[in-house]
Amino acid sequence: MFFTYLRRELRRRRKAALVVASGLALGIALVIVVSSVSSGMSQAQDKVLQSLYGLGTDMTVTKAAAPPGEGDNRRRFEFDAKGDTGAEQSSDRVMVQGFQTLASSTVTQVGGQDGVAQAVGGLSLTVLKVNGEFKPGEITPPQGGGRTGQGGTGGAGGGEVRGGGAAFDVNSYTVFGTDVAAPALGPLTSSKITTGRTFKSTETDAAVAVVDSAYAKEKSLAVGKTVTISGTKFSIVGVATADSGDSAANLYIPLKKAQTLADSKDKVTTVYVKAADSQQIDSVKSAIQKNIPDTTVTTSADLAGTVSGSLSTASDLATTVGKWLSIAVLIAAFLVAGLLTSSAVSRRVREFGTLKALGWKSGRVTRQVVGEALVNGLLGGVLGIALGLGGAYLVTAISPTLTAQLGSTGGGGGLAGGGPMGGGPARQTASKALDIALTAPVSVSTIGIAVGLAVAGGLIAGGFGGWRASRLRPADALRRVE
Known part of the structure; x- marks a missing residue:
């Protein structure tokens, strides 16, 4: 009814x-x-x-920023004389991004904190390549036939130097040293290998590199070719394409090789941390800050708060x-x-x-x-x-x-x-x-x-x-x- x-x-x-x-x-x-x-x-x-951080990263640990005025961030470029014929000069400088590093032992310290499932170190570098040439000036004789020495018109031999100078190009690219023994954590995981392969766990000190696809296209790089970083040739074993946006670096190389290039033995710039429980991220952050001094811990939530646009x-x-x-x-x-x-x-x-x-x-x-x-x-x-x-x-x-x-x-x-x-x-x-x-x-x-x-x-x-x-x-x- x-x-x-x-x-x-x-x-x-x-x-x-x-x-x-x-x-x-x-x-x-x-x-x-x-x-x-x-x-x-x-x-x-x-x-x-x-x-920025790759998949699985809940927080990062970096060295606390030095107070303004402390530290020497200047870099010098020195060129050896190669005659006076205007020969090309070239120099590479490998620099740590931010000029702040942590000891590699910090990775072990962070990994030992309660609530940390995994911790991996990485070294972020910027490579400056400067090349060009010095052009010597020309000495012209003094006008009026002036004499050299006392009463002369000045200049070398009484003449005048004209022309000359220097013309240099400065190019930069980024390199990230990744821990090949821990491929599941770090910025490289935000990219997908589209050609070739990723690193093998045995290539901790091998001269091999994975190149970002956009950078590879720009520089005509491909698997099997080589790329030179500060005089060291690296064989390209893979090409990676970022899942979204820009990649974290132009080139990825084994961490140990990156430390050697930057003269930063046993140093890292960032420790990537995966928490055992995503609900305990704040407590893990507090523990790291308390037990490991002179560090800054940034969680995904902290970073999300800085997103604008x-x-x-x-x-x-x-x-x-x-x-x-x-x-x-x-x-x-x-x-x-x-x-x-x-x-x-x-x-x-x-x-x-x-x-x-x-x-x-x-x-x-x-x-x-x-x-x-x-x-x-x-x-x-x-x-x-x-x-x-x-x-x-x-x-x-x-x-x-x-x-x-x-x-x-x-x-x-x-x-x-x-x-x-x-x-x-x-x-x-x-x-x-x-x-x-x-x-x-x-x-x-x-x-x-x-x-x-x-x-x-x-x-x-x-x-x-x-x-x-x-x-x-x-x-x-x-x-x-x-």
């Missing part, structure tokens, strides 16, 4: 049911779209962080304006559904009064109204999920591009070079800008929330109508009989 009456009443009031369902559908669809876009932005921010702006809008807009629309949809249901009950006074006169209890009338409203809510949920999925698919299909600018963390870490003379680690992350294509993935939990909202909307609307129906008396129906 219940379902028979329910089906008949919904068929009779199709327009009213559609209006209620449509209002709920719009609110539910907006929640799905906002939730999926927020999830896509979160994934985009994760890609920004992974492009259109990605950050859009993320703020989605999490603030979008969230509150969704809540406002949902509340409005629930209220409208409740009021429409209550209004429909008011128009059915004679019907419900007659049913009560025939023996229906108030609870049965209320259940009938709630059942109708619940069906309307579920119908609105189905429509809302369809609209929400369509909106999320549209966002993913369009894939609007957002820019993420990674600012300074203040502590030094990161691998994005801020230029060869970047002025210390605090500035290394300042120039890391990435273009990220926005997607809007819809999770099962989001669908579950939508279904829950549909049921809640139906129950709220049914609550309004049921309360109104329970107050009707059979006498009201008799007064309306013509």
Whole structure:
């Protein structure tokens, strides 16, 4: 009887049911779209962080920045004389990015802290290549035949030096020394080997290199060719393509080789840390800072706080304006559904009064109204999920591009070079800008929330109508009989 009456009443009031369902559908669809876009932005921010640290890294440990004025970051370029014929001069300088290093033993110390699953060291370098030539000037005889020496016009031999000078080109590229014995952690994991292979665990001191695909294209490098770094030839064994944005370095070489090139034996610039439990990252950070002095620990959350640009702006809008807009629309949809249901009950006074006169209890009338409203809510949920999925698919299909600018963390870490003379680690992350294509993935939990909202909307609307129906008396129906 219940379902028979329910089906008949919904068929009779199709327009009213559609209006209620449509209002709920719009609110539910907006929640799905906002939730999926927020999830896509979160994934985009994760890609920004992974492009710096690689997969699996929860935090990094770097040397604490020295106070301003301390340390000598100057670099000298000296050239040997090669005659006076303008022969080409060339010099390479391998420098540690940020000029701040930690002892390799720090990696073991960090790995021994409670809550640390794995710790791997890396050495980030910048190579400056300066080449050019000195052009000697020409000595011209003095005008007027002046004499040399006392009373002469000056200059060597009484003449005048004209022309000459120097013309040098300065090129720079970045090199990262990676621990080949721990390939699952570090910046190289943010790139995918597209040609050749990655390092073997036995190549700890081998002259082999993996080159970034963009740099390989620019310099016409390929697997099997060699690249020279400060006089040492490295055989290219693989080409890696960054999963998103720019790669962490132009070239990757074994850590021991990088330490040799930079004259930084047993030194690293960054320790990459994976926590045993992602929920305990803050406590692990505190333990490292307490037990290992003169270090700066930067977590993914710290780095995410420095992300700016259109990605950050859009993320703020989605999490603030979008969230509150969704809540406002949902509340409005629930209220409208409740009021429409209550209004429909008011128009059915004679019907419900007659049913009560025939023996229906108030609870049965209320259940009938709630059942109708619940069906309307579920119908609105189905429509809302369809609209929400369509909106999320549209966002993913369009894939609007957002820019993420990674600012300074203040502590030094990161691998994005801020230029060869970047002025210390605090500035290394300042120039890391990435273009990220926005997607809007819809999770099962989001669908579950939508279904829950549909049921809640139906129950709220049914609550309004049921309360109104329970107050009707059979006498009201008799007064309306013509």
